[in-house]
Amino acid sequence: MMSLFRISGWRDMRARLIASFAIVSLLLVGLALYQFERIDEVRSSMTEQKREMDKRLSSAKISQFLQELDRLEGELKRENDAERAEPFRTIHQAMEAELSRLDFAGSTAAQEDLLALREKSAHYAGEVEKMAALLLDENADPLELLEQMDALHSRTAAENQTMLDISGRLSAAADRNAAAAQARSFERLQDTLTMTGAAALAVIALTAMVAFLLVRSFGGSVGRLEHAVGRLAEGDLRERIGSGRTDELGRLSRQFDVMVDRVHAMLQRSRGVAASLERQSGAFRESARVTAGANEEIVRSIRDIAAGAEMQSGLSEETRRLMDGLGADMEAIAGLADGMLKLRGTAVSDTRSGQQTVARLQETSVQTEEGIARMFEELERLDGFSRQISGITKSMIDLSSQTHVLALNASIEAAQAGAYGKGFAVIAEEVRRLSSQTKDSTAVIGGLIGRLQQGMEQFRASMEGSRSLLREQQEQVAATLGSFEAIGGSMTRISASIGEVHAQVDRTREACGGLRQLAAQVSGIAESAAAAAQQVLASGTLQDEEIRRMALQAADVHELSERLAADIRLFLLREEESREEAEGGGRAQPDGDGEAAA
Structure with missing residues (x-):
């Protein structure tokens, strides 16, 4: 592996990583393929185990069918009833279906037992059919029939026991095959687990070795690069890496050295610019401060002039507004006076009409009172009639009760008369029945008459209230008629006063018109002066704001220039290297060993 990393084609870090992960991936793929193969074998073993278990279940069903067939054959023998053969045939067909599904092709002995069981099953069914045929033979001798039935029963019982033994051997064979398939499944699973554990350990070991070699190959260069970046972060621009590697780390180290050289040159130029900027910004800040103070005095004077002009304009506008309000009030008063003159005649005529209307209302109240008196008389007469009807209904109820009693007595007499009294x-x-209906109807009529009397009592009470209200209305109508007569006299006196007020309002309105014209002229002059003052004030305010902003910007520029100079002084440049070496500092040796670490 070390020799692989030293090959010139593998000096690229990307190629090293690709090769390392490719080896690990190939190992994992091989392990996965092995596991897929073993899992497929386990699946086959489990499928075989399921088939053997199905065979075992079929063997158990066949044993149950044989026991049931033996029971049915015994009942056929004991009861000598041929109809007992039909359930035997049904169960035998089900057993034949199970036998047809069984197959022991992999075991010679089990397959021979299966064939023997199928043959004996057919022979067994034939013997039972013979027993059924003997029972259906009406000409058979009873003694001979009994002997033949006993012989057939003995043979069928022996064959049934033989088939049970064969079914037991088939079930045992299926158990052995299922156990063997299960053992093979467990063995293959154990092999898979063992191989997976070994492969996992191999992958871990290989990964650890690859990681160690990769870290060892570029650990030193990364450490030197980290040290140089740390010194650069502290502001020391004298540090250089000088790596001779040809991989990505080497190129990154050389690009880092180029970047530091460029930043070093830029900071050298920035020191001179920052010093000049600091001097110029100080002078500019002082000039802006003096200009801002002088302009502030000018703006204060302009603001006082504008405030006076604004106050004068406000007073003039207030005067004009008051005169306009006074003129509007006078116009309103004149309109009201004109309206009062017009309403004077209308009020007099309305007063006279009101007097006539109240007089007619008084006559109508008298007529209404007379009508209510007549209604009271009719109501008393109606109450008397209702009381008479109530007495009649009580008499009808008594008569219906007596009629009901007489009808009951007549029914009793007719019952005693027998057939002659049926009609x-x-x-x-x-x-x-008619007397009962009459009694019910009379009770309903009595209830209606009672509610009618109750309603008449309520109506009488309402009419009494209406009579009282009518009397109060007559008194109020008389008082209203007197009030209208007094209003008529007052309206005559008010009409004379309204004429004098109208003449005085006309004279006052003419005087207000002249004052409004003068106030409008004064207000226009004041508004022009105030507008001019506001324009001057706005211009002065804008100028003052700009000067203040310039002063603030000058102060900010000076502060920024000082901070820039201080920040630039934090960096250590190469011209300071000789002084630090004299004090004991040394520069780190460049990375010249290149691939020594690898």
Whole structure:
């Protein structure tokens, strides 16, 4: 393996890794193929074991069939009934089906026993058929029949026992074959486990050896590269690797040296730029600070002027708004005065109409009261009629009860009269049924009359309430009529006052119009001044913000330049190497042994 890594074609790290993992993969593939083969053999053994178990079950079924056939043959012998042969034939057919499925081709003795069992089964069935035929023969001598039946029974019993012995041997053969198949399955599984464990140990050992060789081949170069990167992270740009390897690590080390050289040159140039930037940014920061202070004073003065102009514009606008509001109020008052003049005539006519309407309402209330009095009289008369009807219904209920009793007595008399009283009994039953219906109907009518009387009482109470409300309404109508007469007198006096108010409103409206024009002119002048002041203030504010931003940016630039110079000073460049060597520092030797580690 070491000589393989030293070949010039294998100096590439990628080729080493591919070769190492290819060897491990081939070993794993070989192990997998071996396992697939052994698993297929185990599957075959298990299939064979299942077939042998099926044979054993078939042998057990055949033994059960033979026992059942022996029982049926014995019943046929004892009962001398030919019909007992039919169940025997059914079970024998099932046994023949099981025998046809059995096959012991791999065992000569078992196959011979199977053939003998099939032959004896056919002969056994033939003997039983002979017994059934003897029983069906009506001309047979009873004594001769008994002797033949005994002889046939003895032969069939012996053949049944022989077949049971053969079935037992077949079952034992199936057991032996199943046990052998199971043993082969266990043996193959054990071989597979042993081979898998050995292969796993071999893979682990090979992987460990490959990993050790790979780590040993590039461990030293990675360590030197890690050391150089660590020094670079600390800011030391004097470290170089100088590797002579030809693989990826060698190329990476040389590219690292080139990168460090370029960064070293860039930092040397950046030191001068950072020093110049630090000086220029300091001067620019001071100039921006002075300019920002002067512009702040200018903006403060402009803001005071704009505030005064804004206040003047606000006051002018407030004055104009108040005058507009006053004019609008005067217009509204004038409109109300005009409306009052128009409504004066309407109110007078409405007042007169109201007086006439209230008078008619008073007459209607009197007529309504008279109608309610007449309704009370009719209601009293209706109540009397309902009481009379209630008395009549009670009398009808009493009559129906008496009729029912008489009908029962007539039925009893008709029953005592026997056949001569049947017609009278039918009539008495019909009278009793009619009296019951009459009593029920009369009770319903009585209930309706009671609810009618209850409703009339409620109606009488409602009419009493309506009469009281009508009397209150008449009193309120009289009071309303008096109020309308007083309103008419007041409207006459109000009409005279409305005319004087309308004339005064016209004079005030003309004065407000002149004031509104003057306020509008003053407000326009103030708004123009405020707008101009706001424009100046906006320009000054923007200028102040820009100057402040420039001052902040100048401060940030100066701070960044200081930080940049400080950060650049953190790096150690080659011009400082002589001073550090004098103090005892030394530079690491370059990696010149190349492939020595490999």
